[in-house]
Amino acid sequence: MNRKRLPPERERLTPDRIRRKTLPAEVAQAFLWDTDAPRLAVRVTAGSKAFIFEAKLNRQTVRVTIGDVRAWNLDAARDEARRLQTMVDQGIDPRQEKADRLAAVEAKREEAKRIKAPAMEAWQAYIDVRAPRWSQSHLGDHATVSKEGGDQRTQGRRPGESDKTLPGILRPLLRLPLEQIDADRVRAWLQDESIRRPTHTRLAFGLLRAFLNWCGDRPEYRDQAHTDACITRMAREELPKKAAKDDCLQREQLPAWFAAVRQIQNPVIAAYLQTLLLTGARREELAGLAWNDVDFQWKAITIKDKVDGERTIPLTPYAAALLAALPRRNEWVFSSPAAASGRLQEPRIQHNKALATAGLPNVTIHGLRRSFGTLAEWVECPAGVSAQIMGHKPSATAEKHYRVRPLDLLRMWHTKIEAWILNEAGIEQPAGEQAPSLRVITAA
Structure with missing residues (x-):
């Protein structure tokens, strides 16, 4: 049912008249027009009264709500009505002007919210964009340095450690707004962390620098990011000099090492x-080896290379026997039912126990990779061959452009290396697999 429209009422508005104006029962809304500002009215609806402005623009009625009568005083409402009338006289639609003004206010509010937001939001956006180009190891580094912490430890803790995991090394910085991560704050962070864990701090510093540089190239973060917060000179001044690592198994240590490692119950x-x-191979390259990557028929292993994406290396006789004897519990060659990922996560504990049992000096997991490259020289293996097996970038023009070694050639040398290592360790070659003979090297 259509409600009646009352004829317009015009009289000089006063606070008392506005207060006494009521809504007749037979209409949905009623208007009380001002005589001082003719385009100003009080609109009365069920439960509310508001100042409105109404005029004609291009023969169309334009109506704009100024505001509730409880929030606007009468003089301010008249001034606003006159301002809106001026706009109409200039051909400007006040509704669009109001929408633009509200949008600008909202944009300003969002900008203030974004500036105050923790840098962790930008960090997550950075990871989402860059992750498809990263290896799993590199992605894991970013997760480790920025983790929230507070989870229950799943492994034994050191004396004095909490039973909860600690926040990532970058977490205190990423809790701050991006614009607050400047050179002074990074320097203070470096000075504090480098005393306790210099190697991890060096890694985190590099990740933070790459993140801030990325922010500096993004329009949404450019005005907040301090791309000069992680200058190289700062790392040189605040971090201890990085010493070259030389942990490596020597020839005479091979028997003791193999004896201890082969006694590991797992x-x-x-x-x-x-x-x-x-x-x-690198630690994570081998830990991430799947059964689909191992070809027992053609004696090859395809490794997810952190540099070139993947590389194929020979599957030597003893290594083939080791892998063939492993249980096939899931897709991973080195599986672990206790790990969430289903594959081996932490071999260092057992390796360190084996070293202690054998009475050997500390050799890191990466030190085993270094050992392979060093021991390969005993069979006069060309440096380029061992580098290709290990996944090192070619270091000379000839290696880059004039050496394309087939898998069979790599297998010949790789098998020699394995046979020599096993011979030094006193381990018999697998039955049915005959390694190429070695020539004896004598001094001239």
């Missing part, structure tokens, strides 16, 4: 450590 870890030494 066959997966024992096989993993031996395969690591015999292939020279």
Whole structure:
């Protein structure tokens, strides 16, 4: 049912008249027009009264709500009505002007919210954009340095450690707004962290620098990011000089090392450590080896290379025997039912115990990779061959452009290396696999 429209009422508005104006029962809304500002009215609806402005623009009625009568005083409402009338006289639609003004206010509010937002939001956006180009190891580094912490520890803790995991090393910085991560704050962070964990701090510093540089190239973060917060000179001044690592198994240590490692009760870890030494692979490259990557028929392993995406290396006889004996519990060669990922995560504990049992000096997991490259020289293996097996970038023009070694050639040398290492360790070659003979090297 259509409600009646009352004829317009005009009289000089006063606070008392506005207060006494009521809504007749037969209409949905009523207007009380001002005589001082003719385009100003009080609109009365069920439960509310508001000042409105109404005029004609291009023969169309334009109506704009100024505001509730409880929020606007009468003089301010008249001034606003006159301002809106001026706009109409200039051909400007006040509704669009109001929409633009509200949008600008909202944009300003969002900008203030964004500036105050923790840098962690930009960090997550950075990871989402860059992750498809990163290796799993690199992605894991970003997760580690920025983790929230506070989770229950799943492994044994050191004396004095909490039973909860600690926040990532970059977490205190990423809790801050992006614009507050400047050179002074980064320097203070470096000075504090480099005393306790210099190696991890160096890694985190590099990740932070790459993140801030990325922010500096993004229009949404450019005005907040301090791309000069992680200058190289700062790292040189605040971080201890990085010493070259030289941990490596020597020829005479091989028997003791193999004896101790082969006694590890977990066959997966024992096989993993031996395969690591015999292939020279990186820790995560080998830990991420899937059964689909192993070709027992054609004696080849395809490794997810952190540099070139992947590389194929020979599957030597002893390494093949180690892998063939492992249980096929899931897709991973070095599986671990206790790990969330289903594959081996932490071989260092068992390796360190084996070193202690054998009475050997500390050799890191990466030291086993270094050992392969060093021991390969005993069979006069060309440096380019061992580098290709290990996944090193070619270091000379000839290697880059004039050496394309087939898998068979790599296998010939790789098998020699394995046979020599096993011979020095006093381990018999697998039955049915005959390694190429070695020539005796004598001094001239």
